[in-house]
Amino acid sequence: xxxxxxxxxxxxxxxxxxxxxxxxxxxxxxxxxxxxxxxxxxxxxxxxxxxxxxxxxxxxxxxxxxxxxxxxxxxxxxxxxxxxxxxxxxxxxxxxxxxxxxxxxxxxxxxxxxxxxxxxxxxxxxxxxxxxxxxxxxxxxxxxxxxxxxxxxxxxxxxxxxxxxxxxxxxxxxxxxxxxxxxxxxxxxxxxxxxxxxxxxxxxxxxxxxxxxxxxxxxxxxxxxxxxxxxxxxxxxxxxxxxxxxxxxxxxxxxxxxxxxxxxxxxxxxxxxxxxxxxxxxxxxxxxxxxxxxxxxxxxxxxxxxxxxxxxxxxxxxxxxxxxxxxxxxxxxxxxxxxxxxxxxxxxxxxxxxxxxxxxxxxxxxxxxxxxxxxxxxxxxxxxxxx
Numbered sequence: 354x355x356x357x358x359x360x361x362x363x364x365x366x367x368x369x370x371x372x373x374x375x376x377x378x379x380x381x382x383x384x385x386x387x388x389x390x391x392x393x394x395x396x397x398x399x400x401x402x403x404x405x406x407x408x409x410x411x412x413x414x415x416x417x418x419x420x421x422x423x424x425x426x427x428x429x430x431x432x433x434x435x436x437x438x439x440x441x442x443x444x445x446x447x448x449x450x451x452x453x454x455x456x457x458x459x460x461x462x463x464x465x466x467x468x469x470x471x472x473x474x475x476x477x478x479x480x481x482x483x484x485x486x487x488x489x490x491x492x493x494x495x496x497x498x499x500x501x502x503x504x505x506x507x508x509x510x511x512x513x514x515x516x517x518x519x520x521x522x523x524x525x526x527x528x529x530x531x532x533x534x535x536x537x538x539x540x541x542x543x544x545x546x547x548x549x550x551x552x553x554x555x556x557x558x559x560x561x562x563x564x565x566x567x568x569x570x571x572x573x574x575x576x577x578x579x580x581x582x583x584x585x586x587x588x589x590x591x592x593x594x595x596x597x598x599x600x601x602x603x604x605x606x607x608x609x610x611x612x613x614x615x616x617x618x619x620x621x622x623x624x625x626x627x628x629x630x631x632x633x634x635x636x637x638x639x640x641x642x643x644x645x646x647x648x649x650x651x652x653x654x655x656x657x658x659x660x661x662x663x664x665x666x667x668x669x670x671x672x673x674x675x676x677x678x679x680x681x682x683x684x685x686x687x688x689x690x691x692x693x694x695x696x697x698x699x700x701x702x703x704x705x706x707x708x709x710x711x712x713x714x715x716x717x718x719x720x721x722x723x724x725x726x727x728x729x730x731x732x733x734x735x736x737x738x739x740x
Contacts, residue, residue: 385576385577386573386576386577386634387576390572390573390576393572394569394572394573394638395638395642397565397568397569397572398569398638398639398642399642400565401562401565401566401569402430402433402642402643402646403426404558404561404562404565405429405558405562406425406426406427406429406430407422407426407558408467408555408558408559408562409425409426409428409429409445409463409467410422410424410425410426410429411425411554411555411558412462412463412466412467412546412551412555413425413449413455413460413463415466415545415546415548415551415554416459416460416462416463416542416545416546417542417545418449418453418455418459418460419453419454419455420449420452420453420455421452424449424452424453425449425452427448427650427654428445428448428449428451428452429445430646430647430650431444431448431647431650431651431654431655432444432445432447432448432647433643433644433646433647433650434643434644434647434648434650434651435647436640436643436644436647442464442467443457443461443464445460445463445464446458446460446461446463446464448655448658451655451657451658458539459539459542461539461542462539462542462543462545462546463546465506465510465543465546466510466543466546466547466551466552466555467555467559468506469503469506469507469510469547469552469555470552470555470556470558470559471559472499472500472502472503472506472599473499473500473503473552473556473559474555474556474557474558474559474560474563475496475499475559475563475592475595475596475599476496476497476499476500476503476596477496477556477560478560478563478564478588478592479495479496479499479589479592479593479595479596480493480496481588481592482585482588482589482590482591482592482593483589483593485585485588485589486585486586486589488589492593495593495596495597496592496596498596498599499596499599502599507547507552510540510543510544510546510547511544511547513540513544516540516543563591563592563595564588566591567584567587567588567591567592568587569635569638569639570582570587570590570591570631570635571583571584571587573631573634573635573638574587574618574623574631577627577630577631577634578623578624578627578628578631579627580621580622580623581623582618582621582623586621589617590614590617590618590621591614593613593617594610594611594613594614594617595610597610597613598610598613611632611636614628614632615628615629615632618631618632
């Protein structure tokens with residue numbers, strides 16, 4: 354599991370900084386946005402992070418887990434370092450495992466109820482935005498999917514029979530088989546948070562975070578475009594695009610959410626290019642804030658976990674030595690080592706070492722000292738008389 358955390362952090366940093374952050378757009382956005390608006394956006398991002406961390410701690414405590422508010426909040430704030438990853442929210446559950454008697458699959462109940470509350474809260478705010486901007490009746494069909502999905506998940510969490518039935522249907526297909534939870538007590542943890550007070554509190558938290566995101570969209574749209582957006586239009590654009598991302602879920606939701614947001618902003622009188630510029634600026638600010646703040650929280654509050662992951666270097670060195678040994682054994686089996694020895698002997702025969710570099714060793718079967726063995730007679734040189 355530690356390798357999973359390390360891999361998650363590395364991939365999150367790479368994806369967040371290289372892929373999703375458009376540095377040219379971010380530089381243009383920073384230089385184009387007034388200083389007051391930039392301070393407001395950073396403040397809204399900080400408030401949103403605090404509210405979301407409170408929501409995560411609220412879900413963990415509602416799951417009857419022995420964890421404090423402080424530990425629950427820090428696990429979310431540090432988990433923001435993997436926020437750019439599809440499924441990066443699982444890092445929050447993993448970090449919650451570092452506090453007391455909490456297991457990762459038990460903290461996963463918070464992710465379950467969080468999705469339910471977000472589906473309800475976004476759908477309700479989407480209906481409110483559609484009413485405020487006087488959208489046609491056909492537009493009201495879009496958030497219904499979120500309400501239906503939330504209803505199914507609530508029934509699944511509250512009833513063990515529905516849970517078992519849906520798990521059985523998912524296990525029949527190879528694609529959805531990995532979605533089936535393996536832990537038997539997970540349904541009990543989910544049932545503990547599928548209570549009306551907990552869901553109502555989660556919907557309130559979800560609506561608060563959504564309104565903060567609407568405020569960020571409102572501030573940047575009015576700072577980077579000529580026509581800008583009103584408060585009602587910003588509420589409609591953001592909530593309708595989030596509802597569309599629930600209808601067609603993809604990893605991260607970036608494609609559906611961003612394209613629908615750009616189209617809705619274009620319908621409100623903002624050009625497509627300017628709308629895309631605003632969306633890229635929002636994504637860049639959001640991901641940079643999460644990556645920087647999440648990494649700082651990870652270093653401050655989870656140093657022991659990071660230090661334990663440093664053992665990966667020693668394991669990698671051991672694996673490298675083992676791989677070298679296995680490779681050499683494989684070469685010996687193929688006869689490659691024998692060919693190398695023959696080549697070395699042939700080279701030594703063709704190019705012998707000089708006399709000064711030769712090492713004189715005792716013969717292998719030389720007589721031991723003290724034995725009565727006659728030495729070899731010295732050779733007699735022929736004597737040539739002088740003429």
